[in-house]
Amino acid sequence: MDAALLLLPMLDLSLSDEALDRTVRGVERALRRGDYVSRYDLEDTDDGLAGGEGAFLICSFWLVDALLCTGRADEARSLFERLLDQANDVGLYAEEIDPDSHGFLGNFPQAFTHLALINSAINLELYASGGDGALRGTHADRIARAAPQRDRRAPPGPNSDTARPLRTIRSLGSRSKTEERKVSSDRPQGVPLAAMMSGEVCSPEVEECARCGSRFPTPGVEHQGRHYCCDRCAMGPSPRMKARMMVRMAPILIGLVGAGAFVGWLAKRDNRNK
Secondary structure, three states, X not given: OEHHHHHHHHOOOOOOHHXXXXXXXXXXXXXXXXXXXXXXXXXXXXXXXXXXXXXXXXXXXXXXXXXXXXXXXXXXXXXXXHHHOOOOOOOOOOOEEOOOOOOEEOOOOOHHHHHHHHHXXXXXXXXXXXXXXXXXXXXXXXXXXXXXXXXXXXXXXXXXXXXXXXXXXXXXXXXXXXHHOOOEOOOOOOOOHHHHHHOOXXXXXXXXXXXXXXXXXXXXXXXXXXXXXXXHHHHXXXXXXXXXXXXXXXXXXXXXXXXXXXHHHHHHHHXXXX
16 A cells, blocks of 8 residues: 555546545555554565654645545545644644654655645635536646636635635745745746646736746736746846847957957067077
């Protein structure tokens, strides 16, 4: 038994709801300890590594998604809220956790854990606003549904269910680096162009990056009244600025080349005189 089976309900495979539910419950029986899930049973699996290991937090967030997709939404939300309580004082997670002491183990901070947390929060928000149908399909389908949904609806109130997951996440830790940057990227982000193939995005607006010229779904990143495809383009010098810099540097470069040629000519003349 492997915890990766918890991903099956999110992969749009042609499996019956009953089969998915039995699979999720089987993983829970074999690998779940409280709110935590092991990758596999170390007693039954020889992975070639000595010693034991903790439960992997990414697997717990996989369980949140699996519960949500198999009709156990209340359990999914409760588990998600309890997992949020396990973050440290600045809202970060490690790779693993000790099921008994709740102490962090392994890599810290672990990006995969945080990505799984964000994914679960998005899925909970989709379910709250669209029910089971909003979760169907692939990950690209769900992302495509999330973007236009944020644009169409009014901001949720502080007590609404749809606001809870992301509001709780924002309460963890101090001010983020993104908020401190001068680049204004607080508007809802666009979706990948590949996700538009799902047909869920209605009349997407596509703009051209003011720096690199690539096309991207709006809104992208706004900086000084222009739209860019990413933060790197927003913060870097524009092509016009690069051209001006080259024009200003041209006399200096020509002078350096001329000085080098003059020094070489002097050296040759001295050698001939000797």
